[in-house]
Amino acid sequence: MAEPRLVRLARHLERGVTPICQALALLGAVAGSAIVGLIGASVAMRHIANAPFRFTEELVGLLMTAAFFLVLPLVTLKSEHVQVRILLNALPERIAWVVTGLAALFGIIFCAWLFWLSIPWFEFAFARTIKTEVARLLLWPWMALLPVSMILTALAFAIRGAVRD
Amino acid sequence: ADWKFNNGLPEGRSESQQLDQFAADVAELTEGRVNIDVFHGGSLNLKNEDVVRWLPQGAVEMGLVWANYLGRDAPALNAVLVQGSVGSPEELITVLPEIQEIYAEELAEWGIVPAGYMALPLLQASIFCKGEPVRTLDDLRTKKLRVWSGDQVETFTKLGVAAQIVGQTELYVALQTGVVDCAVYPALFAHTISLHEVTDYASYLYPVAGVPYVLGVSAGAWEDLSDADRAAITTAADRVWERTNAYEAAEENEMAARAKLEEQGLEFLEPFSDEDRAAFLEAASATWAELAEEAGGNAPAYRQRMLDALGR
Amino acid sequence: MAGFWSVFLGGLLAFAGSGLALGAALGLTGLLILHFVANGATFVAVDAVWNVLNSFTLSAIPLFIILGEIMLRSGVSARIYSALSPVFMRVPGGLLHTNVAVCTLFGAVSGSSLSTAAAVGSVAYPEMTRRGYDRRTVVGSLAGGGTLGLLIPPSLSLLIFGALTETSIGQLFLAGLVPGLLFAAMFMVYIYLRCRITPSLAPAEAARPPGREILRGVLGLWPFLLLILSIMGSITLGFATPTEAAGIGVIATIIIGRLWGTLTLRALAEAVYAAIRLYGAIAFVVIGATILAQAVSLLGVPQAILETVRASDLGPLAVLAVVVLVYLVLGCFFDGLSLMIMTLPIVFPLLTGLGYDAIWLGVIITILIEIGQVTPPVGLNLSVLVSVTKNAVSLGEAAKATVPYWLILLAGVAILTALPALALFLPGALM
Ligand code: NA
Ligand code: NA
Numbered sequence: 055m056a057e058p059r060l061v062r063l064a065r066h067l068e069r070g071v072t073p074i075c076q077a078l079a080l081l082g083a084v085a086g087s088a089i090v091g092l093i094g095a096s097v098a099m100r101h102i103a104n105a106p107f108r109f110t111e112e113l114v115g116l117l118m119t120a121a122f123f124l125v126l127p128l129v130t131l132k133s134e135h136v137q138v139r140i141l142l143n144a145l146p147e148r149i150a151w152v153v154t155g156l157a158a159l160f161g162i163i164f165c166a167w168l169f170w171l172s173i174p175w176f177e178f179a180f181a182r183t184i185k186t187e188v189a190r191l192l193l194w195p196w197m198a199l200l201p202v203s204m205i206l207t208a209l210a211f212a213i214r215g216a217v218r219d
Numbered sequence: 220a221d222w223k224f225n226n227g228l229p230e231g232r233s234e235s236q237q238l239d240q241f242a243a244d245v246a247e248l249t250e251g252r253v254n255i256d257v258f259h260g261g262s263l264n265l266k267n268e269d270v271v272r273w274l275p276q277g278a279v280e281m282g283l284v285w286a287n288y289l290g291r292d293a294p295a296l297n298a299v300l301v302q303g304s305v306g307s308p309e310e311l312i313t314v315l316p317e318i319q320e321i322y323a324e325e326l327a328e329w330g331i332v333p334a335g336y337m338a339l340p341l342l343q344a345s346i347f348c349k350g351e352p353v354r355t356l357d358d359l360r361t362k363k364l365r366v367w368s369g370d371q372v373e374t375f376t377k378l379g380v381a382a383q384i385v386g387q388t389e390l391y392v393a394l395q396t397g398v399v400d401c402a403v404y405p406a407l408f409a410h411t412i413s414l415h416e417v418t419d420y421a422s423y424l425y426p427v428a429g430v431p432y433v434l435g436v437s438a439g440a441w442e443d444l445s446d447a448d449r450a451a452i453t454t455a456a457d458r459v460w461e462r463t464n465a466y467e468a469a470e471e472n473e474m475a476a477r478a479k480l481e482e483q484g485l486e487f488l489e490p491f492s493d494e495d496r497a498a499f500l501e502a503a504s505a506t507w508a509e510l511a512e513e514a515g516g517n518a519p520a521y522r523q524r525m526l527d528a529l530g531r
Numbered sequence: 532m533a534g535f536w537s538v539f540l541g542g543l544l545a546f547a548g549s550g551l552a553l554g555a556a557l558g559l560t561g562l563l564i565l566h567f568v569a570n571g572a573t574f575v576a577v578d579a580v581w582n583v584l585n586s587f588t589l590s591a592i593p594l595f596i597i598l599g600e601i602m603l604r605s606g607v608s609a610r611i612y613s614a615l616s617p618v619f620m621r622v623p624g625g626l627l628h629t630n631v632a633v634c635t636l637f638g639a640v641s642g643s644s645l646s647t648a649a650a651v652g653s654v655a656y657p658e659m660t661r662r663g664y665d666r667r668t669v670v671g672s673l674a675g676g677g678t679l680g681l682l683i684p685p686s687l688s689l690l691i692f693g694a695l696t697e698t699s700i701g702q703l704f705l706a707g708l709v710p711g712l713l714f715a716a717m718f719m720v721y722i723y724l725r726c727r728i729t730p731s732l733a734p735a736e737a738a739r740p741p742g743r744e745i746l747r748g749v750l751g752l753w754p755f756l757l758l759i760l761s762i763m764g765s766i767t768l769g770f771a772t773p774t775e776a777a778g779i780g781v782i783a784t785i786i787i788g789r790l791w792g793t794l795t796l797r798a799l800a801e802a803v804y805a806a807i808r809l810y811g812a813i814a815f816v817v818i819g820a821t822i823l824a825q826a827v828s829l830l831g832v833p834q835a836i837l838e839t840v841r842a843s844d845l846g847p848l849a850v851l852a853v854v855v856l857v858y859l860v861l862g863c864f865f866d867g868l869s870l871m872i873m874t875l876p877i878v879f880p881l882l883t884g885l886g887y888d889a890i891w892l893g894v895i896i897t898i899l900i901e902i903g904q905v906t907p908p909v910g911l912n913l914s915v916l917v918s919v920t921k922n923a924v925s926l927g928e929a930a931k932a933t934v935p936y937w938l939i940l941l942a943g944v945a946i947l948t949a950l951p952a953l954a955l956f957l958p959g960a961l962m
Contacts, residue, residue, distance in 0.1 A: 082811070083804045086593055093594075093778025097771050100363065106383045108372050115585035118593060122584055122818075125811035134812050135552030136914045138907070140927045142550040157549035164555040167562055168577065175577045178272070187290040188369040188384060190513075200577070211555075223831070229695045230876045256831070260695050260876040264828040264869060269578050278572040278829060389772055391693075391700045392642075392685045397769025412694055416701040416962075 064216035068131070071209060075128040078206070082124030085117045092117070109189030116186075116196050123199040127206035130161075133214055151218065158215020165208035172201045220448075222255045222280035222440065227267040229411070230259035234432070234463075237337055238283075241434070241459050248451035253444070255281065268292070270435070275330030280440040284331060284433035286322070290369060294514035296325055299521045300428045301370040301510060303503020308341045308426050308469065310529055315431060315464070317528040321521050322433055330438040335456020339429035341469040342405035346491075347418040349400060354422040354488045356380070356495045365390060365402040370506050377502040391417055406476045406487075415483040423490035425499055434459065535568045535830060543864075547908050553926070557819030557909060564826040572829060579825040580818045589817070591646045592915075593810040594777035598784050599653025600802035600809075605788030611755050612658040614748035617740050624726040625733040626664065627672045628719050630655050634676030635715045638683035640763050642690070642773050644867070644904050648677030648912045649813070652919040653806075660923075663734035667932040668725075670916045670924045675718050675936025677912045678901035681867070682711035685773055688871060688900055692893040695872070696879050702958035703893045710894055710947060710954055717939045725935070754791040758783050809918050816914040817866070823909070824869040833861055833870070837877040847885040848948075854878060855899065855944060862903025866911045871900050894954045895944060902940050905933045 057065075092110055100106035129135060142150050178184070180194040224242065228234050235257075242255040265273050267288040274282045290297040299321055305311045315338070323333050346353055346364070353359055356378055365385040366372055375382035385393045385402075393399050394417040404414055405427055434456050441449065477487045490496070511522040542560035547553060558576070565573040583589065602608045612626065619625045630651060637647050652673045659669045681688050684704035693700035726733045740748075761783040765771040771779050788794030827833070840853050861870055878896070883889050904912040907930040917926050924932075947954055 079808065079811075080804065083800070083807045086597060086803055086807045086810070089590060089594065090597065090778050090781045093771075093775050094782050097765075097775055097779060100381075100383075101770065104363070104381045106363070106381065108369075108383060111384065111386070114590050118590045119581065119584040121593065121807055122811055122814045125807050126815060129808055129811040129815070130552065132808075134808060134918075134921070135554065136812060136816050136917045136926060137550050137553060137922070138547045138556075138926055139550055140925075141548035153549050157546075157551035160546050160549060160551045160559060161555045164559040164562070167573070168558070168580075171573055171577050175272075175574070182292075184291060185294075188372065193291075197581075200581075229697065230880065231697050258831065258834070258876070260872065262828065262834065262873050262876045263831065264579070264825050264872065265575065266578070266582055269582070272578055273572075273575055276572070276574050277570070278575050385772070387694060388687065388690050389774070391690060392766075393772055396766055396772075398772050398775075411697045413700040416699065 060216055064213045067209070068213045068217065071127075071206070071213065072131065075131050075206060075210065078124045078203075079128040082121040085121040085124065089114050089117050089121075109186075109191070112186045112189050112191065116191070120196060120199055123203035126203050127210050130207045130210035131213065154218055155215050158211050161211035161215070162208045165204045165211065169201050169204035169208070172197075172204065176201060220253050220280075220440075220444065222253060223263065224255050224257040225261075225263050225265045225270075225279050225282040226257055226259050227261040227283060228259065232411075233340070234337060235259045237459050237463060238434075240462075241455050244455035244458060245452055248455055249448050253448050253452065271329045271331065274435055274437050275439075277437045277439050280437050281334070282435050283337075284326070284333075284435040286430050287368065293325070293329070294510075295516045295518040295521065296322070298507070298511045298514045298518045300430050300525060301374075301503065301507045302344070302368065302428055303374055303425055303500050304428045304507050304525065305426060305529070306500050308466065311341070311426065311428060312466065314525055314528045317524055318430055321524065322431075325517065325521075326433065326435065331433070332436040332438055332441045334434045334436045334441075334452050335460055336431040336433055337459050338431050338463040339427075340407060340463075340472065341466050342407055342427035342429050343423055343473055344403050344425050344427050345406050345421040345423045345487075347402050347404050347409065347414055347421045347485075349394060349397070349418045349420075352420040352422075352486070352488050353401060354420075354491055356491070356498060359401065362400040363398070365393065365399040367403070370503075370510055371403065373506040373509070374499070374503045377505065378498060387412065394418060406480060407473060409476070409480060415480050415485045418485065420486050420488055421477075421480070422488040425496060425503075431460075532835075535564065535832065538563050538567055539827070539864075543908065552815060553908065553914065554815030554817070554819030557816070558822040561819070561822035561824075561826040564823075565829070569826060569829050575825055575829065576822045579821050583818060583821045584814065591641065591643070591774050591777040592649050592813065593806065594781055595641075595646050595650035596653050596809050596813075597803055597806040598777070598781045599650060600806040601781070601784045601788050601794065601799065602654050602792075603657055604798045604802045605784075605792035605794035607755065607784070607788055607792040607794075608654050608658045610792070611752060612662065614752050616662065617745045618749065620739055622723070623730065623733070624719075624722040626655075626659055626662070627668065627722045627726065627733060630659075630669070630672040631676045631679075631715055631718045631722065634673070634679050635683060635712070636759070636763075638679040638681075638711065639685075640766060640773065640776060641680050642685045642687040644677045644680035644901060645911050645915060646777070647680030648673055648915045649919070651676065652916050653809070656916070656919050660920075665732040666920065666924050667928050668732045670920060670929045671932030671936060672718070672722060673916055674905050674910075674912045674929060674933040675939070676715075677915075678904060678936070678940065679711055679715055681897050681901050681904075682707045682714065682894070684708060686897065688868060688897045689893055691868065691871065692875065692896065695875050696889060696893070698889045698893060699958075699962065702890050702962050705958040705961055706890045706894050706954040707897060709957055710898070710943060713946075713953065714939065714943055717943070718936060721935055721939060754787045758787050812918040813911075813915050816909075817911065820866050820909050820911065821869070824865050824873075827865070828869065828873045833857075833873045834877055836861075837874060837881065841877065841881050847887070850885055851882065851887070851948065854882065858896075858899040859902065859906070859941075862899065863906045864909050865903060866909060867900030867903050870903055871896060888951060888955060890958060891947070891951050891954050895947060898940055898944055898947075902937060905937055906930070 096107045096110040286296040364382045511518040546556035689703040762780040
């Protein structure tokens with residue numbers, strides 16, 4: 055039986071989106087490595103030069119946030135999330151199949167909602183050029199990752215919902 | 220109306236009891252038309268640093284607004300006064316009315332109505348150290364110092380002291396293990412984080428520039444009230460100011476706090492010398508100017524108004 | 532209130548039950564509560580997400596996962612477990628005991644039970660399943676052991692408790708130590724008994740090597756001991772804060788993996804990539820739980836429940852029992868620290884007012900929120916471990932395997948109520 059057009063479209067989309075998600079996840083891994091390097095350098099500076107970096111705490115927080123938003127689309131695309139499957143396993147196969155589609159829809163709604171909420175939140179920081187308190191790092195470039203990540207994650211939920219294998 | 224009041228301070232603090240009294244006064248003065256439920260200890264999970272985000276949007280109707288929390292979102296408010304801006308408790312008391320005026324002007328732009336103010340107790344910042352006694356800037360230059368704000372890092376760096384910000388929850392362990400040797404802290408609040416358990420000596424350095432708390436109301440909630448209820452809330456808030464803007468017992472309280480710490484095994488040394496204290500205030504003054512400049516907007520003008528009020 | 536409960540329970544049931552990623556299910560429920568019950572205050576969700584991801588204390592978690600992945604891929608963990616397994620050969624439970632022991636040791640380094648579970652789990656799980664240990668039993672021992680991170684000092688929950696209630700942090704730390712060790716011992720006794728009854732849970736090794744060889748194997752672990760020393764030493768000697776120590780640990784692991792193991796640059800890159808993906812899965816649950824907790828705390832629901840308890844005028848023991856019950860139920864839906872911050876302003880004056888000791892109460896509440904860390908659906912320790920197993924053990928299986936540890940923690944509350952001296956003796960004697 056030929057696949058429905060929607061599924062074929064989703065597979066097509068997946069081929070296109072996967073490298074983007076992988077590239078972002080790779081960037082996330084770079085952010086993770088940067089945390090290690092930064093902490094190492096900071097501890098060394100405190101003990102060797104008696105001049106600790108003042109921005110370590112803020113930058114580590116931002117890098118960690120960035121790493122999460124960068125890797126989330128790939129984690130979603132590869133279905134690596136923690137799930138509750140008890141109810142699903144108890145349902146008859148056909149109903150479970152429908153429910154899985156619903157779950158993807160819920161996932162899309164969550165991401166779309168958070169995306170929607172993040173727009174005024176981002177504008178607040180962008181319009182006022184808000185900076186971190188100690189290191190005076192401009193915040194909006196970091197904050198922009200949230201809406202971008204939500205769009206891609208919603209797309210990943212949609213692909214997984216359409217291609218259920 | 221049923222209002223929620225977000226208070227980030229622990230329930231046991233005297234400020235929290237003032238807010239409970241405020242809520243009781245409001246209920247009485249409005250004859251039960253406005254009931255304020257005060258949530259202590261940050262139990263609503265709203266962060267102090269985010270107050271200009273959640274309060275104007277009406278997540279709750281009231282919240283404690285403190286300019287020192289707002290270095291990120293409202294740097295101009297934060298730069299009105301920095302640590303070391305005032306050289307004595309008298310100077311701080313002198314500028315309090317002008318500060319309130321500035322806050323009222325600035326907060327209007329954020330959609331926050333100041334119902335009134337609550338004064339901090341007069342606090343004296345001491346340097347708490349473990350191991351060896353430290354009571355000169357020269358001693359301090361050989362130590363790692365914990366501070367709580369960015370402007371303090373600037374000021375101490377100017378003085379050649381390696382200062383770093385350590386979060387409140389990490390401070391105890393950081394001192395215990397020696398990540399830092401010393402911490403700036405007011406003796407009056409030292410017991411709240413069990414500072415006497417991890418330090419051995421303390422020496423007074425400067426008076427804390429304790430800017431007042433704002434009893435902030437979300438502008439939307441304020442507009443929904445009748446004139447009479449608004450007046451009642453303002454009256455209750457004014458009483459908070461009257462009760463807290465009293466400093467006769469300040470010196471006595473400070474000495475009692477120090478005596479209590481000594482009882483618990485901490486030694487209170489002579490204060491830092493006059494020269495050292497003057498050097499600190501001078502460095503802080505330079506930091507203040509830089510910070511106001513950097514914050515931009517109204518910040519330099521606010522600083523000028525403060526300087527005028529101080530007669531400098 | 533009826534509106535709240537229907538959105539809360541209905542949302543959780545529908546979204547989590549549908550098999551949706553748990554983080555999205557919790558977050559969506561939180562958003563619905565904020566939208567329909569909390570006057571549309573959905574905007575607080577974004578700040579809550581941002582704040583929790585930016586907290587410096589949480590940063591230890593990805594670091595410890597990176598550490599575990601490097602050890603795994605450099606062959607260091609395999610060497611450690613090869614050397615250790617003959618030691619525990621004759622003991623029913625075998626290497627399962629090392630999980631509890633290492634969690635105890637690790638608890639002395641880390642202030643959070645989440646990082647403890649992440650750190651020990653990411654090293655122990657792959658090695659032990661490879662050696663034929665029952666997956667669920669391994670996860671149970673790690674989830675249980677992970678809770679020790681909060682009770683054995685340093686402890687994030689005791690620090691926050693001390694700051695919010697103005698009780699002595701030093702006394703709280705000392706008070707947590709004996710109960711923490713007691714729990715570790717009870718966990719080990721349980722593992723021993725369980726594996727005596729069902730020996731297939733832990734594999735039997737073929738032949739016991741001579742004692743000399745065992746000793747040589749263990750002595751060969753010195754680079755690993757050096758790693759533990761570098762983490763613990765950097766904290767106790769004041770070289771680094773507990774959070775920084777995780778970063779130092781990663782650097783030490785890279786060095787050891789290179790010199791002692793087979794770590795290549797490629798393996799290192801793969802380890803970091805795999806670790807960040809694991810972290811993404813874990814952090815998604817954390818942010819979902821945060822949105823839900825933000826919604827519920829904004830409504831003041833736990834406070835309202837506890838106010839009812841306060842007004843009920845029961846005796847001290849009955850009030851304590853009800854408070855424990857409330858924590859057990861709320862613990863299902865909230866992660867530990869946000870639950871503690873929500874409830875402390877009421878529970879602390881309520882129970883100290885009835886004559887309970889403040890230090891003792893800090894220990895009891897820490898145990899109760901530890902229990903919350905291992906009860907589904909929002910048991911973050913469980914979520915971490917499910918991620919570590921790459922979903923080979925489901926959340927339900929993990930929860931079931933952890934029930935015995937849950938019961939031991941609960942029994943611990945009863946024991947400490949009967950014998951408060953277990954907690955209070957040490958601070959009384961030393962401070
Ligand atoms: Na610990
Ligand atoms: Na839970």
